Amino acid sequence: MATTTWTRRHILSLADFVSEEYNTVLQTAASFQEVLSRRLKKVPSLQGQLVANLFFEPSTRTRSSFELAAKRLSADTLNFAPGTSSLTKGETILDTAKTYLAMGCDMMVIRHKQAGVPQAIADEMDRLDSRVGILNAGDGQHEHPSQGLLDLFTICSLLDPDRPHLELLEGKKIAIVGDILHSRVARSNIWSLTATGAEVHLAGPPTLVPQLFADFGTGRAGRLFLHWTIEPALQDADFVMTLRLQKERMDQNLLPSLREYHQRFGITRERLKLCKPNVKVLHPGPVNRGVEISSDLMDDPEFSLISQQVTSGVAVRMALLYLMGGGKA
Template sequence: MASWNHKHIIDLAAFSLEDYQNVLELANRFKALPKSGARKLPALQGRFIAILFFEPSTRTRTSFEIAAKRLSADVQTFSASTSSLTKGETPLDTALTYVAMGADTLVIRHSSSGVPEQIAKSLEKAGKKTAILNGGDGLHSHPSQALLDLFTLVNFFEPSKPDIKSIKGKRIAIVGDILHSRVARSNLWSLTGCGADVILCGPKSLLPNDFVDFVSSPPPGQLIDPIKNRGKVMISRSLKETLQQSDAVITLRLQKERMNQNLLTNLGSYHREYGISRRILQNFRKEIPVLHPGPVNRGIEISSELLDDQSICLTQEQVKNGIPIRMALLYLLMA
């Protein structure tokens, strides 16, 4: 794609409208492939993708593996628990090891914010051409998840063809543990970037105050926001008020492993106040789509009956869409 000029994908702060549209259009073409019988494309034949996950993952890791294989790349997955990390090797040295073995792209997940970016900078300094794709770092960013969420929403609002304009002016609620969510931070960039307004809703202890400013100031080192008119960001503590105004809701997992203190005392009362169920949606006369990045705490963030009703709850559609989105990202970085 002529206008694509990203060497790495670390976060979505530098994405333009054209970038979003390019990714979605390409993903849509890849999504149509299995129906036409051609499940595998030769696009990345002979290229080597290393998936370096220093933190546990089911769907993101598997989805990147499948995406790489559908594009005929060689793929190797690194698992932190069985690696030399246990002998004290740093993530950068692990990355350099895979680069020495010929990796063209590293997909990196790490529990600390900033690790993929640091590795990208160090490899550039060392004169390496390896591309870095962030598979989720600390609380900072999870670009492929936010792009698959965007793809799922755009397809829901306009099933005939993916056009980011279909989300412009819509109100999207992000509910739950926003404080610890790299997904929410990336969702904010992509949704406001495509012109949607976002309502952040959750208990006070899980709602960061600085989020309204988050998308109005470019990150350090980036002087200009490539998007002129971002959607607005609002904050609400009331799920009722939020759902009444929303066209879709993304609810988030309570990420206890990322909390450094116990910020929630009672899961039952969390579910009563912030859990999404069929009854709650009906109360607010709403049949709005419900998304969740997974893994879901069934019965806490989403009620069991709603999770099983995949006509409104789009969690499985999100998982399906993850493959063509990641194919698109790998293709744009490597082909």
């Protein structure tokens, strides 16, 4: 288990994470990955603590992963469903959060379609001088910190299974392809992957990769590049991360058609020939098969790390809850 003192009460963004914090998460997650490989997959680290999953937006992987992570740490869990809650009667989001606070909640995992909601709840918890920790599970087009960390853990664990650490990314080329504009996953991954000396290449149509993303690389240890064709992003890449086209977030016609998108930016076996021979492909899910990535490639364990990402998610979220909850080894 990592020994670095953890000082964050809330995890809302990766923009201000430092190397020591990344490595603490990676090493703690590695220890929990070992726990998850045992016959008895449960530890008493957060026994007696209460974790509430407040998901104001639909989710399968993230919500299930956080719930399982909390249970593996022996915490009690409460799951919130907006459709059957008092929100339908006019209750505010902050009042909902304060209700869970009154129930004795120790941590709240928040997902919302509007950016800034987890931050607003964290500010309210701090104003009330509570010790409740808030973990952002995805807010609008802002960030998705736990996804960025599990992607980082998946890559670093492949490079060094025994000791995943941030410095393994030094000199690696990582391409992120697709709907960068609407992707909170892309933003969190940009912050984590440029925290060391990696080259991060963003690729997609100009409507989905605006020039403003060039500013994300300012002052970072790694280097950030933008491309509006896919070939230079894939050339000699070590890892390729393709993103879902978030049709539910598009209020304008930003693409001619899904078919044309796949022809120009879809990840296929033929396109991977531009990359390093041992290239690996990631996707945060859910996947539009045949759009962002060809279906056969998605299921090919020689290239795809998608199932490993899901598995890594439980260990990483165990690590985050453990660190925030001041868990005892």
